[in-house]
Amino acid sequence: MTEPTTVTEPTRKPVVALVFGGDSSEHGVSCLTAAGVANAIDSERYDVIGIGVTRTGRWTQIPIDRVRGLRTVGQELPAVPEDVPEAVWLREGPGRVSIATRDGDRLIDEHPVDAVFALLHGTFGEDGTVQGMFEMLGLRYVGAGVTASAVGMDKIVMKQVIQDSGLPVGPWTAVLPRQWAEQPDACRARIADLGYPVYVKPARGGSSLGISRVTGPDELDAAIEHAQSYDPRVIVEQGFVGAREIECGVLQDLNGGAPLVSSVAEIRMHTEDAFYDFEAKYLPEKQVSLDVPADLPAEVAAQVQEIGVRTFEAVSCEGLARVDCFLTADGVVVVNEINTMPGFTEFSMFPRVWAHAGVAYPDLIDHLITLALTRPLGLR
The missing domain is CATH 3.40.50.20 (Rossmann fold)
Structure with missing residues (x-):
C-alpha cells in the first residue's frame, strides 16, 4: 500500500x-x-x-x-x-x-x-x-460523499440511477405511503405483475432488517406493513427463482485511476426458500455459506466485476462499496444493489473478497484511511 x-x-x-x-x-x-x-x-x-x-x-x-x-x-x-x-x-x-x-x-x-x-x-x-x-x-x-451515500441508501432512487446508467436491473416497483393509503389495490396489482415470489423491503434500510419473502398475495399486506415499520417508503422486487447471489468489492484507486475490483463471492443458503436476512448475517448457527471465490466460469466472474465497477461509477461513489448481483437461472447478471458502507468486521464479506484478492484486512483499512487523508475538502 x-x-x-x-x-x-x-x-x-x-x-x-x-x-x-x-x-x-x-x-x-x-x-x-x-x-x-x-x-x-x-x-x-x-x-x-x-x-x-x-x-x-x-x-x-x-x-x-x-x-x-x-x-x-x-x-x-x-x-x-x-x-x-x-x-x-x-x-x-x-x-x-x-x-x-x-x-x-x-x-x-x-x-x-x-x-x-x-x-x-x-x-x-x-x-x-x-x-x-x-x-x-x-x-x-x-467513503462515499453525500450524494452517493444518499443514492446508495435509498433503494428506489438507486434502482432508478442504475437503470438510467444502462446497467441491468431486475423487475421492481415502489410502494409509497400515499399510494398504499389511497390506492392499495393498484399497488397490489403492480406487485402481482412482477410474479411471486417477491421480496418486500424498506427503501432505506440495511442489514436485511424489515425484509420479507412473499410467496403469494395473502402474505403481501403484512409484509408491506412490516417494511413500513422501518421506512414508510417500500420497494418490492421480483424474487428470482433459482438465481444465485453474487457479490464483489470495489475500491477507489489511490492514484486516481479506474476503481479496483475484488474477487467474486457467492452467498449460498442451505435451504431453497431461505434468504440472507439479519439473523443469517450477524447471529450464529445460521444455515448460510459464504463462498470466496464463487464457483463461476471466468467470463461470468469478469462480467460481475465489470458491472461492479460500472455501478460504483454510476452513483459517483468514493472509497469503497460492495456491489450485490443476481445470476439468474438463464445466466443473466443483474444488479441488486450497491452498499456504500458494507459490513466491515474481519469476517464480513467485503474484507473476505479483498483478502482473497491479496489485500489483507489491515492493509484494506490503511488504503481507505489513506484515501480519506489525501482527499481534498469541498467540492471534488
Missing part, C-alpha cells in the same frame, strides 16, 4: 476517529464493525480514538480498548451506553477539527481529528446525513 500523504504536522501521527453506533436499527451491527476495525488498524501509523453515537443520537468518546472489546453475547448485539458524558465537535477551520467531552461548563479530553472512519450503518449513518455534517465541519472522512 502507498504511504499516506497526511494533512497534519509531521510531529505527530494522524488521528483517526472511529465513529460507530448511531440512531438506527443497525446500531449493534455498527458496534461489531467498529470492534473489527479497532483491532486491525495499524496503531504504529495512526492514533485511534473511539466515538460512539448512542441510540438517542448523543455523541460520546469511548476508550479505544473498550471499542476493541465490543462483541455479541449470546443473541444480544453490543450497544453504545447512554450514561456517559456527551462529546462535541469543535471547528477551528477547514481541516482543523477537534472533539472534546463536556464536563459541566468545561471541555476536557480534547483530541484533534484528521479523518473519520464512519462505521455507521443504516439511517443517519450511511445515508449522506453524517457525511453532510463532516463536509460542513471541513473534516475528511472515509
